[in-house]
Amino acid sequence: MAIHESNRDHHVNIVSSLNDDTAFVTPHWQPPSMDAEALGFPNSIEADAREHLLARFPYFASRLQISTxxxxxxxxxxxxxxPAYQRHVLRDAPDIAHVQHGSLGVFFGYDFHLGDGPPQLIEINTNAGGGLINATFTKNARATRSNEIEDLFVNMFHHEWACHGGDGPLRSMAIVDVTPTxxxxxxxxxxxxxxxxxxxxxxDIVDPGQLELRADxxxxxxxxxxxVYNRLTDFYLEDPGNAPLREAHVRGQIALTPHPRAHATFANKKAMTVLSDTSLLTSWGIAESTRRLLSTTIPRTVLxxxxxxxELWAHRRLYFFKPALGYGSKGTYRGDKLTRRVWEDILNGDYVAQLFARPGSRKILVDGVPQELKVxxxxxxxxxxxxxxxxxxFQGQTTNFRTPGGGFTPVLGVDDAAASFLELSTSHSARQPVSARDFFNHGSAFPFS
Structure with missing residues (x-):
C-alpha cells in the first residue's frame, strides 16, 4: 500500500509508538542468550563479563528513516x-594517510540518532566493531532468514584483496589488536x-607485537x-610497537583494512565540519540536492x-564536544555538563563542537520494571x-555496554503498509490494541539485511 508523501512523518510517529511499547516484538522474535554455545563463542569466553552486550528487545525504524x-x-x-574534498581533509594529515594501495576499508560505521525529524549523523567510524556479532545475533533471533550478511562480509574481504591487487586468492589474514583476548x-x-x-x-588473532617484518x-x-583486518585505535600507526605493521603497509606487502587514509578521510571528526559546511561544499560545485540532503542529516559541526x-561557551548547552581523533565516546562532553576546568582542557586540545541531536529511545522491561533507554x-x-x-x-551520556537491558540489537524496519494498517486499526478501536501478529501479517516488518 503506497503512502502519500505528506503522511510519512506521521508514520515515523507510528514507529515511535512501537518503540514506546515495552511489550512489542515480532511474532518470531527470540530474545538473545548469552550462552556461549548459542552465540557460537568458544567455551572459554566468559559470557557473564559481557552480560550487557546484547539487548533483549528489537528497535523499530521506518522505511523512510532507513532509506534516508x-x-x-x-x-x-x-x-x-x-579531489577538492580529498585535498582539504588530507592537507594536514600525517604522511601515512597519503599511502594508498587500492583497498577501500572494511566496516565503516555510520552512527545516527533517530529522534525528531530526519536521521542525524553523529559520527563516522572506520573500524566499527560488532558487525559479525550483530549478524550472528539477528540470525539467532530469527530476525533474518539466511546467511546473506555473513556472505557479504566474506565477499567484502575478498574484494579488498582484489582492490589491493593481491597475487592469487586470499588465503591468510591476521586480526590485529592490542592484547586481543x-x-x-x-x-x-x-x-x-x-x-x-x-x-x-x-x-590468526594477534597483538601487533607478535608480528614480524621479514624480507618477504x-x-x-x-x-x-x-x-590485516585492523582493529587498532592507533589510527595512524604511530606507536613504536606498530612499526612492523606500519612498514609492511607502506611497502604494500599487505592489504591493510581499514587503513590510515580511510580514517583521515572519514573518521577524523574534522571531516564532519566539512560535510556540514554548505558554503564550502557550494564552492566545490557539489550539487544543490546533495548539499540539501547533508544539511538536513548532519548536525552543524565546527572547530x-x-x-x-x-561564542561556543555562551551556547555550550546546544553542543556536544568531541576530540577530533577520539573513538568510543572517550573524551566527549555534553555542553550542559561542562565545567570551566574541562572547557580549558578542550581549548588546549583538538576538538570539534557538534549541535546536539536527541537520540532515539526504546522502552523495555528490565526485571519487570519499565525502563527507557537511549538508542x-x-x-x-x-x-x-x-x-x-x-x-x-544504553543509558548515560554516551553509548556503553554497561546498561541492564541494553547493548546491541537488530533494527527492524516497518514499511508503509504496516504503518497504515496500525494507524487504521488503532483509529477504529482505541480500546483494542493491535496484536503484533496481526500487525506483521497485514503489513510488512522487514529485518534490514
Missing part, C-alpha cells in the same frame, strides 16, 4: 571521492576466524600475512578554537553500500 540514512551515506561517500569484542574475532576458515582463509613480508609465528571559544543506530557500510543496520541501547 542510506541516501545520506551514499552522498557523503560521493562527496568524499571528489582482553578486548570486550574478542568473541567477534573468534567468530571471524571461524567464518573465514569455512571459506578457506586462515586467520609480514609474518605471524608461522604464517605469511596477506591481509573549537580560541577564536570561536567565546543510536549504526549502519555497517562497505563501498557505499549498507550491509547491516544495528542499534545500541
Amino acid at each position: 540514512m542510506a541516501d545520506a551515506i551514499h552522498a557523503i561517500e560521493a562527496v568524499a571521492s571528489t 582482553a578486548q570486550y569484542l574478542y568473541p567477534e574475532f573468534i567468530l571471524f576466524r571461524r567464518l573465514m576458515a569455512r571459506h578457506g582463509v586462515r586467520v 613480508g609480514l609474518w605471524t609465528s608461522d604464517m605469511r600475512v596477506q591481509m 573549537v578554537t580560541r577564536d570561536t571559544a567565546e 543510536d543506530v549504526r549502519n555497517y557500510v562497505y563501498n557505499r553500500q549498507v550491509q547491516l543496520i544495528a542499534a545500541r541501547m
